[in-house]
Amino acid sequence: MPQFPGAWAEIVARVRENDDEAAEALIQQLYPMVLRIARAHRPSRMAEEDLCQEIFLGVFKSLGQFRGAVPFEHWVSRIAVNTCIDHLRRQRSRPELRWADLPEVEAQTLQSLAADTAEPSAEQNVAARDLVARLLETLDPKDRALIQWFELEDRTVAEVSALTGWNPTLVKVRAFRARRRLRRALDSLLQSPTPPARA
Amino acid sequence: MKPFPHLLRRLLTAARAAADPAAAHPFGPPPGFTAGILQRRRHDTAQAEPSFLVLLRNLSLGAAAAAVCVALGLGLLLRSPDALVGEDDVTLQSQLESWVTPL
Numbered sequence: 001m002p003q004f005p006g007a008w009a010e011i012v013a014r015v016r017e018n019d020d021e022a023a024e025a026l027i028q029q030l031y032p033m034v035l036r037i038a039r040a041h042r043p044s045r046m047a048e049e050d051l052c053q054e055i056f057l058g059v060f061k062s063l064g065q066f067r068g069a070v071p072f073e074h075w076v077s078r079i080a081v082n083t084c085i086d087h088l089r090r091q092r093s094r095p096e097l098r099w100a101d102l103p104e105v106e107a108q109t110l111q112s113l114a115a116d117t118a119e120p121s122a123e124q125n126v127a128a129r130d131l132v133a134r135l136l137e138t139l140d141p142k143d144r145a146l147i148q149w150f151e152l153e154d155r156t157v158a159e160v161s162a163l164t165g166w167n168p169t170l171v172k173v174r175a176f177r178a179r180r181r182l183r184r185a186l187d188s189l190l191q192s193p194t195p196p197a198r199a
Numbered sequence: 200m201k202p203f204p205h206l207l208r209r210l211l212t213a214a215r216a217a218a219d220p221a222a223a224h225p226f227g228p229p230p231g232f233t234a235g236i237l238q239r240r241r242h243d244t245a246q247a248e249p250s251f252l253v254l255l256r257n258l259s260l261g262a263a264a265a266a267v268c269v270a271l272g273l274g275l276l277l278r279s280p281d282a283l284v285g286e287d288d289v290t291l292q293s294q295l296e297s298w299v300t301p302l
Contacts, residue, residue: 134213
């Protein structure tokens with residue numbers, strides 16, 4: 001089996017030999033990171049616990065291929081991100097969003113944000129979060145992930161590069177395109193033919 | 200309405216403000232989670248082994264069948280080497296004989 005330096009070497013070697021205790025320790029230590037990724041990139045119809053389970057099973061399945069070229073946490077995070085993107089692809093993306101699709105609170109929040117510069121209330125923040133989630137559902141899973149990392153989690157290019165394994169230039173290009181598509185999605189919502197009847 | 204990029208910026212800022220702080224620092228796995236994964240891992244390993252054995256058995260069967268075919272072919276050949284002489288060869292042989300006889 002290939003060896004690699006670092007704190008994970010021993011635990012990974014033991015997991016490869018089907019040591020349940022080591023596997024349990026691996027799950028315990030990596031669960032917070034995996035859960036964060038699963039929560040941020042979970043398809044709406046999938047429970048986050050199921051997604052985490054899929055991710056860990058993927059980690060165990062591929063463990064024999066880990067060569068230590070990147071830190072173990074990064075390798076796991078790439079499996080987590082790819083698992084989420086695969087599941088998002090299987091879930092048919094929502095067609096473009098229209099005013100008529102929005103619950104009242106989200107429509108009002110969007111109008112309020114557009115109309116004044118006052119700080120939104122806590123309730124409006126929650127509505128904005130849900131509305132952004134709806135908009136993201138109209139995007140390609142990779143675009144969605146990039147918006148999540150850069151716009152909602154304030155990640156740096158280096159961090160996203162480590163998370164995904166994409167080189168920094170590719171990350172920047174993809175992020176630029178993802179932002180452009182998000183702008184188009186919101187634009188199309190604002191110009192949708194169904195008027196905001198509740199206004 | 201305000202220009203579009205500004206609205207998008209406000210929307211994203213508001214969405215970020217609503218992020219659940221507990222979500223950023225989750226605790227360990229829920230009860231039964233780890234046991235469930237380990238059980239599924241054992242199950243997957245157990246499922247994987249028979250399929251490997253089946254593949255091995257199929258390969259062995261294939262190799263055995265090929266060996267029997269080769270042996271049968273060789274046996275036939277050794278018992279009747281004339282079978283190797285084709286119709287064309289027989290015609291050619293009789294033609295040669297017909298030319299040689301007058302000489």
